[in-house]
Every structure is written in structure tokens, then in C-alpha cells.
Amino acid sequence: MDRWSGYLNTHKDRFLGELLGLLRIKSVSTDPAYQAEVRGAARWTADRMHQAGIEGVRVMETGGHPVVYGEWLHAPGKPTVLIYGHFDVQPADPLQLWTSPPFEPLVRDGRVYARGASDMKGNLVLPILACEAWLQTEGALPVNVKFLFEGEEEIGSPSLAPFITDHRELLACDVAVSADSAQYNEEQPALWVGLRGLCGVQIGVRSAATDLHSGVMGGIAPNAVHALVRIIDSLRSPDGRILVKGFYDDVLPLSQAEREALARLPDDTAAIKRQTGIRAVCGEPGFTPLERNWVRPTLDVNGMWGGFQGEGSKTIIPCEAHAKITCRLVPNQHPERILECLKAHIAAHSPAEVAVSVSPMCGHAESYMVSPDHWGMAAAGHTLATLYGKAPFHMRMGATVPVTALFLKLLGVDTVSFGFGMDDEQIHAPDEFIRLSNFEQGQRAFCMLLPELGLRGPAR
Amino acid sequence: MDRWSGYLNTHKDRFLGELLGLLRIKSVSTDPAYQAEVRGAARWTADRMHQAGIEGVRVMETGGHPVVYGEWLHAPGKPTVLIYGHFDVQPADPLQLWTSPPFEPLVRDGRVYARGASDMKGNLVLPILACEAWLQTEGALPVNVKFLFEGEEEIGSPSLAPFITDHRELLACDVAVSADSAQYNEEQPALWVGLRGLCGVQIGVRSAATDLHSGVMGGIAPNAVHALVRIIDSLRSPDGRILVKGFYDDVLPLSQAEREALARLPDDTAAIKRQTGIRAVCGEPGFTPLERNWVRPTLDVNGMWGGFQGEGSKTIIPCEAHAKITCRLVPNQHPERILECLKAHIAAHSPAEVAVSVSPMCGHAESYMVSPDHWGMAAAGHTLATLYGKAPFHMRMGATVPVTALFLKLLGVDTVSFGFGMDDEQIHAPDEFIRLSNFEQGQRAFCMLLPELGLRGPAR
16 A cells, blocks of 8 residues: 555545634635635645645745745656635525535545635645645655645736746746546546636616606616616527627537536436436537536526615616626637627617616636647546546546646646545535545555656656 | 794604604514514504594504504585505615615705605605594594505505405595605696506426536536526517516507506606616507507516626526516506416426426505596695696506505495505615605695595595
8 A cells, every 4th residue: 555545544634624714714716805705715725735744835926816936846858737726615605595604624524624625725635635635645746746725826827927937937847737627427437528618797777867756757767677688688689699799609518528528428408407406407409418508608697686675665767777697618719809799689679768878897818729639638537546446537628727728828737637526515505515526536646656657658 | 924834844853853763663564573663663653643633543453464543523414534644664675775774764965865755754654643633623624534554565465355355334435535656747747547556476497306407417407597587588578578478468458548648747758767777668569658658558677686796707507596576567567367378488488407486475456547537636636736836647557556446346446546656766776765845745745635535525
């Protein structure tokens, strides 16, 4: 047995306790009220890395939330691996839907419930613990390692591109490994070969100086909610096609080979319905659910509001209404171009009697693709196959990890997504959790991945 | 000079101070949190009536908020007048748009700012003060008077029909006078000959058990906000016509004479735009603004919400969305039938992949019409003409006073609307106010109306 394995077993309870500590920090990056907590999570991460034996650890400033850097570079002739993760989390609301408070982690039935448990504090600590296990038992790592942890992933990583640009030398590496990822299920491992991009806008509509009496002005005054409804309803057809002019222009057609590869994956419809409570898997006509979810772009209202929301009734004509909209983008679509299409569409569909404002929202991210034949992917695939006894699925993914496209563009390296969340773990939703079994499996997996990368990467 | 006139002058400051006391009571009828405050406003009203010399004053229970009754019945041979008003108010939110706190009345530049100042606590006290002035100076009133003040007008008076039905004897009268009314402007008096009715629904849409990750489920999961938007957008055409099947079926056509009478009234478009900040007077094609506002029915979303409303972005597919909708109805339209039309329309336009619930909201009210030749209208018209030096406009009104239709149906009497609010006083909106000049004019007007009613009403 590898010596790191004994170390992981011996320190299992401590590692879990440490994770709970990190989960207590309310590092919600989108809300300025939690700015100090995001910094607190950066500090926690830096301290934990230092404790693990990682060197040169520092919290570094950006234009927004800080990043954490660290390194261990004493494996001459071996490749350098840049490990990525984020210590920020999504907002916890709607709070009333949580069974236990989102920032008071609860261990129950082999799961840890907390905001950020799966996405991705439970994954963030895995490579740190793996390095500690190697360093404590072998006194060295089998590859050179750099760490970059950020605090803005959940808002689209707006400060990361300038930070990487300014620190190309510091971050230079042969491959990146992102721990912000998931496995297919407890028996079946998976590697992501594609991730979608992201862009978003917030729309505001104003129809009058104040809310108006729905009787006194009813029939003659414009209604901000009706105007916004008209705009939103113009964005998608009833059957799920996006009607924004130019939206699909840059989307590459699916090859027959890709369609066949997707069709060979198992049909998860029943499991998805059970997990989410949706009545039906729906979406764009002419595509299978996996195609819609992985290789077709989307447009969703994330939130909308206007007028009276209290108990009972208030007979007003609302004077303002708002909506937040984000799009998931696929290869060859570019956030800036989609934003222009959205703005033009909204302008063309805005009723003349109201004032409409459109502002970009959240950082923008390009989509990302990596070849399954890349040496880093091969190292990860071998590790997972050894651990699970099964070759991993090569999957695309509906979600976005902005850093993947940035590393390729700015550092010239590909990213291997290597994480141990799962699709049913309620990420971005109430009662988020991570499985303890995966938390422990993930530690072993990173311990095994490091020497595999050392074997397969370029000699230096 | 009438002796009551001197009394009003002498006690002017006290009367204003008393009004401020009533305005401090947060009698928001729609919100259960303010139940005790609504009762407090009832108690205040009863105490003030007793102090004025009104007899038999009592707070009486209903199934909902209590009503206040009082009487003075020592004018043999004279008609009996039932005076109506309400001590409940609309909710004050959005609170942040108020210049001064809504329940801390502020007197500034000849105006009293507070929620309920114009609608209608400032009007409610007028007939009480007028009776006090008559009783203190003449020792008697020129007619028999009964008072009925309720606490549920702003939620559609749901308890009033059963209460009136159970107390027909107590409330028996020759005419009703509602102080819940307004004048055209400071120079031009007005009498309402028609009021619209009201009905409403709340719609709820559920698309999943929880909010879902917009990447992980994007493209395949239904979105509750998009589904609700589709339903709402199906209710009205872009140009303002209501598309609910059957909605206009019972609306009586406008006669040529009515259209000509409406066309003779001044064009207020410029003033409305200035007061409300709307860009354009809009609405149903084929009708003038006054026709749309007074004699055509309306449908407005009063509030709508779903998903994330916080700072920044949250990339979710919302699992639920809600809207509150009310309709203003015109003569011969019936709330129950319109509700059925709404329910059928919503069911027909609900996407199959979501669960949609529809529940009636707020009490329903029939529309109301009164002949300008009614003796009570003639008494009010004479009073206003004397006071303003101009004959009143005979107007219809876009808003709803549910009691008017109830008095006709249950007591067999017509209602004269006689109040001193004005259209620009921000009722149901932030910074509601009443003009002090109107508050004082209204006291004089009620003092003059009582003998006019005594002269013109049926001898008993």
C-alpha cells in the first residue's frame, strides 16, 4: 500500500473537521455584503496550504476578490502542474428552503450539507490534502505543482484574465488541473472534454415615476411588468428555441460522429426527473436531451421581479420591473457578440411607451474543449480507471468554468477537469451537499494523479 | 355666517392634529401582521365619533376586520343618510421611495404626507367633524345620520356584504353618502356617476422541486419564469386589448350620447403625463383615453416575481414564479364570470411541463352607476356649485368603491360619492398626501350638504 494512503486514513476525521470550518465561511462572491468573508476564505485556504507544506503561499490582490497562490517546485525534470479551484460560493437564498442553515454544515447519512460543499470547497481541499499526504510520507511530490485558487468563479471570474496576464511567468506550467468538476456517478467515472461559456444581462424597465393606482390610471398608463413580459416572451419560442437574431449564427453544426458518441451514453431522463422534480425533459426541437444540455447554447431568466410581492393584494400599476438573464454558450460562440445580439433584440422588442435599460451582468466566459488524447487527460483517465475499475466516460458539460478558456488563451495550456462532485448534489440550490465517500475517494484520486502526470508529462 | 363655520375655524388646528394621530396608525388591511393596527384605527374612529356627539357608537365584529357604527336620529320627518368610509389603507411599500416615513405624517407646504392621507383618512374624518360642528353650535343635525366605517375597502370589502345583509334594519336609510371620493381639481368640483368593479387572481407556477443550476440543467429543464411570462403575455395584445376569451362579452356598447358627453370633458393628457411621469397615454385601440379609463375594463399585473433578485448574478433556472393580477370591471360585467374566463384562459395557455395554480385574490366588487338626477346627487351638486362657484362635472371613475354596488343591492339605496381627494395625491403610491385646503373645504362641504339632503330627501 502506498504510504500516502495510510496517512489519509489516519487523518480522515481531522480533514473532515477542516472542511466544515471552510464551509462555515460565507464567501458569497456576488454580494458586496460578504466581501470580508470571501477574503476570509482566501486566508483560510492560504493557511491550510502552508500547513500542508506548500511553499511561497500568498494571498494576492486583484481588482476584485483576492486569489491565493502557492507552489512546490522541487521535482527537477518533471512537468509543472497548475492546480485550480475557487473558494467563493453561490448565494444561499432562498434560505427558507434549506433543511439546515446553509453556513452551518451538517454531517448526516454520509453527506455534508452546506452551501459550497460540492461546488466546490469539498473539492478545493482535495489537492491540498493529497500534497500534504505525499509530503508527510514521501517528503516530496512526484511533479512540480503550482496552485491558483480564486474567489470570483461564481460571478464569471472577471478579475482572473487580467491577473493571469500580469502573472504569466509565475503561473507558467505544462498543464492545468481544475478540481471544479464532477464524476458521472458513484460507480462510473467521467472526464469533461467540453464546457459551455457564459454571458448575461440585467434588464430594467420603467413606465412611470411611481407605482400608479390601477383604477385611477387603469386603461391609460403603461405597465412596466407587462412591457418586460413582452420582451422576455420574445426571447424564446414556446418549444424552447432561442429567437434572438444571430444567436445561433456561430454555433458549429454537430458532426454525425459526435451525435453518435452522445447517443451511446446512457439515457438519464428518469434519474434527472427524480432528482429535480421536473415533469418532463424539454428544450430545443431537433436535438436529444444530451445535445441540448451539452452542445447547444441556452438562454434562461435567472430572476424577474416588479410591483407588489407582499401578502394579499395591492391594486397598482407597477412603474418598474427587472430581469436577470444568462446564456450558456458553446464552442465558436463569443460572449461579446451574443451580448450585442441580446441588446439589439431587446431594443427591437421594447415597447415605445417605456424606458428600457440593459447592462451586462457577471463576467463573461468562452466555452472550452480539450482533446481526450491530451497527455493530462490520459493521466487522469488512467487514474480514474484504476480507482473505479472502469474507463471514464468522455463527457461534455452544460456548466461553465471560465478559467479553462483563459488558461488556454493566456498560458497556452489545456485543463484537465478532475473533481468529485456529482450532478445530484444540489449545487446552486438549497440543501447542497457532498458525499463523504467522494470526499475520501477524491483525496486518493489526487494522490494517484500526481505521479501519473509525472510519468506522462513532458520532461523538463 | 353659519355658526358651524366659526366652529370649524376655531378648532382648525385641533382637527389637523387629530388627523395626524389617525394617520400614525398602520391600518394596512391586506397584511395579517397589521391586524391589531386595523382594529386600532376602528377604535380611534369610534372614540372620535363619540366625542363628536354621535350616539350608539360601537365597534362591531365581522368575519374579518371590524366595522364601526354610529347614529344620530333626532330629526323627525327628515330623511336618513348613511355615511360611509374606510379606515384601512394600502400597504406602504416600496418604503425606500417615500421622502418621509409613510406612518409619520408630515405637514409641509400646505399638504399632509402619509399613507392614507388622501385615501381616505383625511376624508373619513370630514363628516365626523361636520356633525360635531353642527351639534356643538346648533345642538342638532338637519337630517338623521347613520355611520358605517369599514376596515377592508383596500382588499375589496369581503366582509361587508354579509355584515350589511345581517344588519339591514340597523343600516336602513334613504341614501348613502360615501366620503371615499375626489374632486376634479382645486377649482372644479365633480360628482361620480359611475365606478368600476374589481376582481383578481394570483397565479403560481412550479417547474421543479428546487431552483436548478442553469448550466447543469440548462437546455432541458423547464423554467418557471419563462412559463409564467408566456401566460402573462397571452393576456393582453401589444396595443392594450385584453385577449382573455369572453372578457368583453358582457360589456355594454357605448352610446353616441355617452361618447359625446365624455368628449366634452377637458383633455387631461398633459397633466396626467406631468403627474405620473408616463411617456404616453396608451391603451385599447378605438377608444379615447377617458373611455379607456372610465367605461372600458382593464387587466393589470400588480406584481410578479420569481428566481434570484439579489445583487449580482445567480445562474439558476428558477423553480417557481408568481403574479398578482387585477381587473377593473364595467357595468354588466360580473366578477365571478370574469374569474371563470381568466381561469379558463390561464389553463389553456399553461405550458404542459409546469404546474400552474390560480387562486382568487381580494374581494370582488360589482361596478356601480347612479343617475345624476337622483335627489342626493342634486343636493351634492347644489352644495358643490355653491362652494366652488361652478357646477360639478358628472364623471365616471376608473377606480372601485365596492360598497356602492352593495348598498344598492342589499339596502336598495343609491350612493352619492362626496369626497375631497384629488387625482394627483399619489394614492396607493409613495408620498401620498392630502391638501390642507381640501381638508378644510371638505369640512365646510359636509356641513352644507346635510341641510341640502334634509331639504331634498323624502319626508318621513
